[in-house]
Amino acid sequence: MTRTLSPSAPAAVRLRGLVRRHGDVRALDGVDLDVGAGTFTAVMGPSGSGKSTLLRCAAGLDRPDAGRVEVAGTALEGLGERRLTLLRRDRIGFVFQSFNLLPTLTAAQNVALPLRLAGRRPARGEVRAALARVGLAGRERHRPAELSGGQCQRVAIARALITRPSVLFADEPTGALDSTTGAEVMDLLRALVDEEGRTLVMVTHDPLAAARADRVVFLVDGRLADELAAPTAPEVSARLAALRPAGTAGTAGVAGASGTAGVAGAAEKTGTAGVPC
Ligand SMILES: Nc1ncnc2c1ncn2[C@@H]1O[C@H](COP(=O)(O)OP(=O)(O)O)[C@@H](O)[C@H]1O
Numbered sequence: 001m002t003r004t005l006s007p008s009a010p011a012a013v014r015l016r017g018l019v020r021r022h023g024d025v026r027a028l029d030g031v032d033l034d035v036g037a038g039t040f041t042a043v044m045g046p047s048g049s050g051k052s053t054l055l056r057c058a059a060g061l062d063r064p065d066a067g068r069v070e071v072a073g074t075a076l077e078g079l080g081e082r083r084l085t086l087l088r089r090d091r092i093g094f095v096f097q098s099f100n101l102l103p104t105l106t107a108a109q110n111v112a113l114p115l116r117l118a119g120r121r122p123a124r125g126e127v128r129a130a131l132a133r134v135g136l137a138g139r140e141r142h143r144p145a146e147l148s149g150g151q152c153q154r155v156a157i158a159r160a161l162i163t164r165p166s167v168l169f170a171d172e173p174t175g176a177l178d179s180t181t182g183a184e185v186m187d188l189l190r191a192l193v194d195e196e197g198r199t200l201v202m203v204t205h206d207p208l209a210a211a212r213a214d215r216v217v218f219l220v221d222g223r224l225a226d227e228l229a230a231p232t233a234p235e236v237s238a239r240l241a242a243l244r245p246a247g248t249a250g251t252a253g254v255a256g257a258s259g260t261a262g263v264a265g266a267a268e269k270t271g272t273a274g275v276p277c
């Protein structure tokens with residue numbers, strides 16, 4: 001049931017029969033998914049449906065109990081810890097809802113960190129160019145506390161891209177941002193795909209953010225339940241509403257609320273601005 005936008009595009013990520021258990025919970029229950037290189041895929045689904053687990057397994061941050069993960073043609077399951085660490089460092093970028101910047105380092109030092117950890121000295125201008133690419137020219141010496149939430153997330157995106165990864169994963173990257181700032185970060189992520197051919201896989205609760213993707217896949221109880229190509233926000237909202245078992249009002253919904261799956265309502269942020277960098 002999976003399809004890529006362009007069948008001829010090589011898969012940047014290939015998941016087969018992915019299972020991940022936590023005790024009795026099957027966080028992933030047999031997921032097959034191909035992500036075409038140079039495409040933007042959004043992952044949606046109710047809270048607890050396995051979205052973060054899917055991303056973490058695909059990014060080599062967590063190991064599945066069964067199934068295969070391939071990133072840029074490399075199978076992860078055969079890799080020992082050292083080679084997996086190298087693959088994560090060199091081929092995979094990961095962006096978190098809460099930015100995960102080191103507060104004592106400047107923006108430039110945060111961005112350079114993956115290179116430093118690899119024992120590489122950044123080339124002259126490399127970090128400055130990465131910050132300029134995300135709209136933060138001139139902010140090199142600011143520390144996270146001196147930057148807004150949106151700016152912190154831009155630093156985190158620059159850091160994730162500094163090693164030129166094959167795939168960028170983002171788990172609710174706009175979840176801690178107000179809607180205007182979130183939309184600006186989405187503009188940046190979309191541009192990275194359109195202008196630089198990056199591959200992006202992003203978890204989001206926000207139909208407006210998901211509508212920026214080329215394709216949305218929907219998870220329910222650890223299984224792929226649906227997908228939508230060339231999505232619009234109202235279509236995404238309607239599909240999300242249809243996923244919910246009758247009689248439930250969704251993860252953050254209020255029982256007995258209006259019942260219409262309006263985009264604005266569905267796009268309510270679960271987090272608030274001010275999450276520490
Ligand atoms: N480290 C863990 N220990 C125990 N249960 C977990 C752990 N991580 C996730 N789970 C469970 O796995 C399911 C999927 O979680 P998650 O992938 O975080 O969902 P989502 O990101 O869609 O909200 C949930 O039932 C969650 O409680």
Ligand SMILES: [Mg+2]
Binds near residue numbers: 051052053
């Ligand atoms: Mg999650």
